[in-house]
Amino acid sequence: MPLPFNFPDLASLDLFRSVVELGSVSRAAEAHGIAQPSASSRIRTLEGRLGLRLLDRSPTGSRPTPDGQLISDWATELLRYADTLAAGVASLKAEQSGLLRLAASYTIAEYLLPPWLERFLADRPDDSVTLEVTNSRAVLDRLEAGAIDLGFVELPTVPVSLDQQAVATDELVPVVAPRHPWASRASVDLTELATTPMVLRERGSGTREALEALLTSVGLDAPQSALDLGSISAVRIAVINGSSPTVISRLAVADDIANGRLVELNVPGLQINRTLRAVWPRRSELSRLAAALLATLPTGA
Known part of the structure; x- marks a missing residue:
């Protein structure tokens, strides 16, 4: 069944969700990098398309109406799938371009990954790697967001939603x-x-x-x-x-x-x-390059 012609765009729903979470249009506008008048206009357009009043506005901020709260809850679920779609598209584009996206904790990134990646790329002139260096918790966040293909962490345990391989x-x-x-x-x-x-x-x-x-x-x-x-x-x-x-x-x-x-x-x-570990989402199949890199790493438990 096709969507109705007046179905709201995802960007407007995302902005509205931010208004609900942050409590004001001005703070939501700042979070999205747009001017407040533009944000206000987009929210009014969203209300017009839906035929519903979504916000109670006051000098101290904006609160969702009962209808607005329902729309925000439904939008959150919809946008979660949109985030998954966007991450999947980014992963497919990276795979097609021969790009492996990594994030690693500082210990692993500074003292272990450089020689591993040098050996891995030695006979792969058409492939490349991007590496984000951050703490272990942030690596897990990047995996959850679909922003990387493979992470490296030094945590005592990792979430059950992740597969793992000990590397050192x-x-x-x-x-x-x-x-x-x-x-x-x-x-x-x-x-x-x-x-x-x-x-x-x-x-x-x-x-x-x-x-x-x-x-x-x-x-x-x-x-x-x-x-x-x-x-x-x-x-x-x-x-x-x-x-x-x-x-x-x-x-x-x-x-x-x-x-x-x-x-x-x-x-x-x-x-x-x-134990230092490579980790990746259990629900996802490893990309070609991520699987190839893992195959070259030590299995040190």
Whole structure:
């Protein structure tokens, strides 16, 4: 059955949904990058097409009418399918153009993926890769949105909606700069470490979540933060040049420990070994390039 001639366009429904979620036309207009008069005009056109009043407007904002709330709920479901369609089209276009879209957590992106991708592309002159570097939680969000073909994360667990392949193992180690008072100690108590402000990765990173999980498992509070940083390299440099400890991937600091720029601490009870994983949506078939890349990677569990 064909849609009626006055069926609203998806962009107007998306704008209306934003008005309902944000509580005002002006905030929705800003979120969509359009002028407020244009947004107001589009909402009035939408009401005209539907023959319904969708919003109660006031100087303090806009609230959906009962009919408007129903339309917003239905539009949300419709737009979810539209998002899936858009992501699928983008994936097909990327596949046809020989583009593999990846996102990876910082540890994997900085210390493992470069040689893997160099080998993978060595005999593929017509193919290319884009790589987004972000924290593990954001990688999962990108997968959910259909914006990437394959993700790499360092989380202790991944959602059941994802398939996974272990590609490496890693260990988190406590370190300080050589001038730190702990550097000369035979050992540091785990409670003392946990209650001392540390340089930490931002929330959502696999490194931070693994440390928090370990401390929680032995009845300790989450670590105190002296400084939150958005990359593993930034954490490493801050500890080398500062006065706070951290717990960090051995992959990132092995050379620093060997060369004396950092000192690994002996903290009884602090043992965090983790599996680094490639992940992709279980409901989706892997793209040709994603499957080919996975076939070249180690299966390190």
